[in-house]
Amino acid sequence: AALAVYALTGVLSPAFARPRPLTESEIGAVPNPTDVEFGSSTGSEHSGVARLLGYQVAPVAVEPGGTVEVTLYWQALARTEQNYAVFVHLLSDVGTIVAQRDTYPGLGRYLTTVWEPDVAFADTYRVRIPETAYAPDVGYVQVGIYLPDGPRLTTPDGRDAVRLAAVEIEPQPGEFPNPLDANFGDQIALIGYRLDRRVAQPGETIRLTLYWRALAPMEENYSVFAHVLGVEDQVWAGSDGWPVGGRSPTSHWEPGQVIKDGRDLTVGLTTPPGFYDIEVGLHARGVGRLPVVAEDGHWLDNRVLLSGIRVVGESTD
Incomplete structure (x- = not known):
């Protein structure tokens, strides 16, 4: 079945400040180090745009209707004239998308066109689990970078997304499983x-x-x-x-x-x-x-x- 396409959210929201740069000590203490580079490839050459230094996912167990916060630790690798967006998907154990969040970095307050090389920052994305999500299930957080009207950036080994932590989707309390009305x-x-x-x-x-x-x-x-x-x-x-x-x-x-x-x-x-x-x-x-x-x-x-x-x-x- 066709998956719903979600609009980029929060792009003009004034409630969020631009993420502050991380210090060297904070970079060294980033949780769950990943060191994954996203960029574009031409032949055998890979031109990096951003590096995912690490991540944090909380909570690791959630019911349908709940929210998962995914914090990604990015580091700019090069200046770019493109405004790239970030996607955060929660994939089911079957492989379908349970929930997703697509937005610009900093919820639009820190566009990639103003990134400075080597500057690192933390960016948190709130992903709401639909009330109708199947439970029990195991969701997998998958992230990547893309042009809203173009392709995804890739890693040097050709992946266009990186799978991070698992999230347990637990049944809601009640007499009947996966309640509907x-x-x-x-x-x-x-x-x-x-x-x-x-x-x-x-x-x-x-x-x-x-x-x-x-x-x-x-x-x-x-x-x-x-x-x-x-x-x-x-x-x-x-x-x-x-x-x-x-x-x-x-x-x-x-x-x-x-x-x-x-x-x-x-x-x-x-x-x-x-x-x-x-x-x-x-x-x-x-x-x-x-x-x-x-x-x-x-x-x-x-x-x-x-x-x-x-x-x-x-x-x-």
Whole structure:
């Protein structure tokens, strides 16, 4: 699925002062020394723009909705006429972007065009974890430098990003995992879900557990659909049918009742490697899909997208 593109933030904010230069003793005491150079390559020559001296990440465990502070210790290597931006990504254990922050150094108060060679400074980036981030998970902080309308800078060994510390994404306290509040037509709410794995090979099965709550008495027997979607919403795995294998039709549900509904998603043998979405919804013959509605009743969609999965390798069958 396409990743959201975030605008550069904080560029004109007057609330942040320009980072002060680090002293020699502070440079020598930088935490987690990395000594990674970012620049551009022409043939066998690498022209450095900045060096990442070290970093600090806190906290190392966070819940969805929380914030991680990433402090990067930069040193300018050469003057530049380009205004480079910094990205800080938190990648999931699957490899998708959980959260990101893209901004100019110093939140716009210390543009690379005014950097002086050899001057080092600390720059802190606050990365907010979405409420909908999957948990439990292990996130990996990845950073780099790029032109907003151009390519990323690279390291001498050709990398365009550097992976730093790991961050544990812990479940929020509550009765249901990965809590949601997806209202399907004021009839049924999806209130949580769990995946037994998020990386699979073709032919392997992913167990998806859905937690539903009845919102009103229903005469209709709705079917649940859960699909693994690729490019242009092509279905590569799916499960369609009444909840709980047909043993709990929605016409029998009582308002407020919670139903635990397990579904097996077997990845097709011809599924190519890559990242895939999981869509979930409800439908009935002659009714179609139930809409997902907002608090004010307006229509949002006819499905909910859950955490993505990754397909790796090839079937051995």
